[in-house]
Amino acid sequence: MATHQDxxxxxxxxxxxxxxxxxxxxxxxxxxxxxxxDEDVVVMGEDVGKNGGVFRATEGLYDEFGENRVxxxxxxxxxxxxxxxxxAAYGLRPVAEMQFMGFIYPAFDQIxxxxxxxxxxxxxxxxxxLVVRAPYxxxxxxxxxxxESTEAMFVHQPxxxxxxxxxxxxxxxxxxxxxxxxxxxxxLEPKLIYRAFREEVPTESYEIPLGEAAVxxxxxxxxxxxxxxxxxxxLEAAENLAGEIDVEVVDLRSLSPLDxxxxxxxxxxxxxxxxxxxxxxxxxxxxxxxxxxxxxxLLYQEAPVERITGFDTPFPLYALxxxxxxxxxxxxxxxxNAVEF
Ligand SMILES: Cc1ncc(C[n+]2csc(CCOP(=O)(O)OP(=O)(O)O)c2C)c(N)n1
Numbered sequence: 001m002a003t004h005q006d007x008x009x010x011x012x013x014x015x016x017x018x019x020x021x022x023x024x025x026x027x028x029x030x031x032x033x034x035x036x037x038d039e040d041v042v043v044m045g046e047d048v049g050k051n052g053g054v055f056r057a058t059e060g061l062y063d064e065f066g067e068n069r070v071x072x073x074x075x076x077x078x079x080x081x082x083x084x085x086x087x088a089a090y091g092l093r094p095v096a097e098m099q100f101m102g103f104i105y106p107a108f109d110q111i112x113x114x115x116x117x118x119x120x121x122x123x124x125x126x127x128x129x130l131v132v133r134a135p136y137x138x139x140x141x142x143x144x145x146x147x148e149s150t151e152a153m154f155v156h157q158p159x160x161x162x163x164x165x166x167x168x169x170x171x172x173x174x175x176x177x178x179x180x181x182x183x184x185x186x187x188l189e190p191k192l193i194y195r196a197f198r199e200e201v202p203t204e205s206y207e208i209p210l211g212e213a214a215v216x217x218x219x220x221x222x223x224x225x226x227x228x229x230x231x232x233x234x235l236e237a238a239e240n241l242a243g244e245i246d247v248e249v250v251d252l253r254s255l256s257p258l259d260x261x262x263x264x265x266x267x268x269x270x271x272x273x274x275x276x277x278x279x280x281x282x283x284x285x286x287x288x289x290x291x292x293x294x295x296x297x298l299l300y301q302e303a304p305v306e307r308i309t310g311f312d313t314p315f316p317l318y319a320l321x322x323x324x325x326x327x328x329x330x331x332x333x334x335x336x337n338a339v340e341f
Pocket of ligand 1: 046075077099103106
């Protein structure tokens with residue numbers, strides 16, 4: 001039986017070739033690059049094969065790698081992840097697609113009760129190098145459970161890693177790290193920005209390590225922590241406030257493990273903070289970030305930390321979606337509150 005070693009971290013040092021890709025194209029590129037490099041990587045899910053996936057994230061992979069490595073499954077998320085866990089334990093590196101994060105719940109038991117615990121349950125004899133990919137978040141006028149952001153549920157489960165890219169280049173690099181991780185990773189793709197913009201993405205294979213946040217904009221007055229699709233309106237708010245308030249924007253990229261060092265370093269510089277997330281406020285990851293600041297940097301704090309979030313309601317239908325999701329104006333108000341305290 002194959003056992004998994006820790007991932008080799010062969011990040012490409014001098015990358016010269018790039019391609020101008022959207023985020024979803026970068027996900028596809030990340031899958032293809034790893035499948036070429038490692039024949040243990042297999043992709044599975046509803047309509048990922050012949051059809052190329054509901055968002056086209058696996059387009060062409062079936063023709064390139066064949067039906068044994070790009071597997072169309074029944075509509076049964078628990079079965080998809082349960083099968084993938086077995087495949088991972090026995091030496092493969094499955095990447096399972098959930099069509100929408102709202103359909104991950106039938107697989108929640110498999111993820112939490114089995115994937116997350118395999119290493120500790122077997123005292124390290126088995127690991128579970130599984131990636132579960134899911135498009136998530138609002139903003140595309142999708143119905144009900146197609147739009148929510150329940151990342152905090154997975155962050156709360158020890159044994160899982162959770163990554164969320166906000167740019168095409170990050171999507172490829174984080175996905176590569178996720179596939180090479182010896183432990184399960186929930187990889188959440190903000191579908192609002194699947195095709196919102198393009199970026200030069202290295203054609204070679206490269207890793208962006210899980211657990212490293214990115215400071216997207218430097219500033220000295222306030223630290224704003226965000227991730228995924230909220231990174232763009234947060235940067236927009238920061239630009240709108242420039243000249244009045246000097247805003248630092250930290251894109252977490254990895255929600256578990258959290259890059260506490262970057263989070264705290266930024267706060268020690270600014271003394272004020274806001275968190276922006278799509279998910280409801282109560283029990284959201286913003287609360288964890290604030291707790292971290294209290295524990296690690298209380299004496300630097302000059303004002304209450306603002307939470308600019310979705311509301312504590314089920315995700316609304318189309319007409320109210322724009323009110324539910326934080327946008328630049330609401331983020332600016334929150335930042336002002338924290339700075340004017
Ligand atoms: C639990 C769950 N997972 C995924 C989906 C997304 N989904 C909506 S329709 C569909 C395809 C259904 O195909 P089929 O059962 O063959 O019915 P058809 O619509 O083709 O008649 C999928 C996967 C869903 N609605 N519910």
